[in-house]
Amino acid sequence: MTSDQMLTAPHAARPVLRGAVSGLPSYVPGRRSAGVDIAALASNESHYEPLPAAAAAVAEAAGRMNRYPDMAAVELRERLAGHLGVTADEIGVGPGSVGVLQQIITGLCDAGDEVVFAWRSFEAYPILVELAGARAVRVPLDDTEGHDLDAMAAAVTSRTKVVLLCTPNNPTGVPIAHERIGAFLRSVRSDVLVVIDEAYVEYAEAGSGPDSLALYREYPNVCILRTFSKAYGLAGLRVGYAVAAPEIAEGLRRTAIPFGVTALAQKAAIASLDAAGEMQARVAAVGQERARMAARLAAQGWKLQPSQGNFLWIRAADGLRERLVAAFDQAAIMVRAYQGDGVRITVADPASNDRVLRVLETFTA
Structure with a gap:
């Protein structure tokens, strides 16, 4: 067919995805449970039901879901600011921490720019980076x-715009010490945004990881990324946030999908902050189970690195x-497998955890 003939054949061509999209790896979520007897430990969700205060806030707000939510999430940002000791101008929110991270990368990266991160780490990192053309x-x-922070510092080039530090790291559970991040920050350019991704920070033992707020106050190029999906148990509502310098946070709000954080999510997040004590009690119970499982597995002969998340990692x-x-x-039992690397197992209730231990015991008996 000649070019002239093609011009007169309107149905011969088809829409084509961008090359960056066609080549993207698909994000693989944890497998879902289809029965009451299945232990669903593939996604790092809280095994607890929603905090009662959060559930009540959602039920009360549901009667107004015919209205758009507050796009600027002013009340939530103000409550977070008070909770963290920053200003509302330093807060950006989005649909989960992964949504906020997409806002970060969109706001900072042009085509060809670089984003440095450890691997293996959170699977969404390369997807979001490549989708932005970076x-x-x-x-x-x-x-x-x-994280090999020396190697990461060496990987920073003139095209690097963002560095992602996941602590505790997903899926390995290993935190990054405060002093190590401080040394890293002193070694990289001040115009590189260093994102400290703390999706699991509530599960980490005190002192095991960084004092990210102190680092943020000392280094203006630090951004803190957190979520309500894990310890607060709001995975189904999708609300996360970042703490960043006001000009960066303003950029995150500009790059956000309009009305991306629902009114129900905002109200549930605020109620969850008010129920922090109950959340911390749940986190403490998970920590006890994590320690019990780690001790049993060590006795069985498994050599695991200590985890500070709500999960265990087997290389x-x-x-x-x-x-x-x-x-x-x-x-x-549904667990999360990573090709070529290992298996991640969410810590849940004692009965489910005992089932995990019985399976793993057969590999060392």
Whole structure:
């Protein structure tokens, strides 16, 4: 067919996705439970029901869901500001911390710019970076399953706009010490935004990771990223936030999807802040179970790095990984497998955790 003929054949061509989109890896969510006897431990959700105050706030707000939410999330930002000791101008919110991270990358990165992060880490990182047309720079984890900050500093170039530090790291659970991040910040350019992703910070033992707010106050290029999805139990409502210099936070609000954080999510997040004591009691119970499981697994012969998240990580090459997943499937336990790397298991209620321990015991007995 000639070019002239193609011009007269309006149905011959088809819309084509951008090359960056066609080549994107798909984000793989944790597998979902389809039965009451299945232990759903593949997604790092809270196994507790929503905090009663949050559920009540959602029920009360549901009668007004015919109205748009506050696009600026003023009340939520003001409450977060008071909770953290910053100003509302330093807060940006979005649909989960991953939504806020997309706002960060959209706001800072042009095509060809670079974003540096550890790998393996949160699977959405390379997807969001490449979707923005930027270049994902993966730096392998060190021998302790944590961030190799020296290698990450060495990976920063003149095109680097953002560095992502996930602490505790997902999926390995290893935190980054405060002093190490401080040294890293002193070694990188001040025009590189360093995002401290603390989605699991509530589960971390005091002193195991950074005092991110202190680092933020000392280094203007620090951005703190947090979520209500994990410890607060609002994974289904999608609300997260960032703390950043006012000009950066304003950019995050500009790049946000209009009305992206629903009124129900905003009200539930505010109520959850008011119920922080109850949330902390739940977190303490998860920490006790995490410690119990780690001790049992160590006694069984498993060599695991201490986790500070609501999950445990087993490094396993593909052969062992496949056998582990098959054994968990047979026991009606859903875990998260990472090809070539290992298996992540969410810490849940004691009965589910005991089922996990019984499966893993068969590999070391």
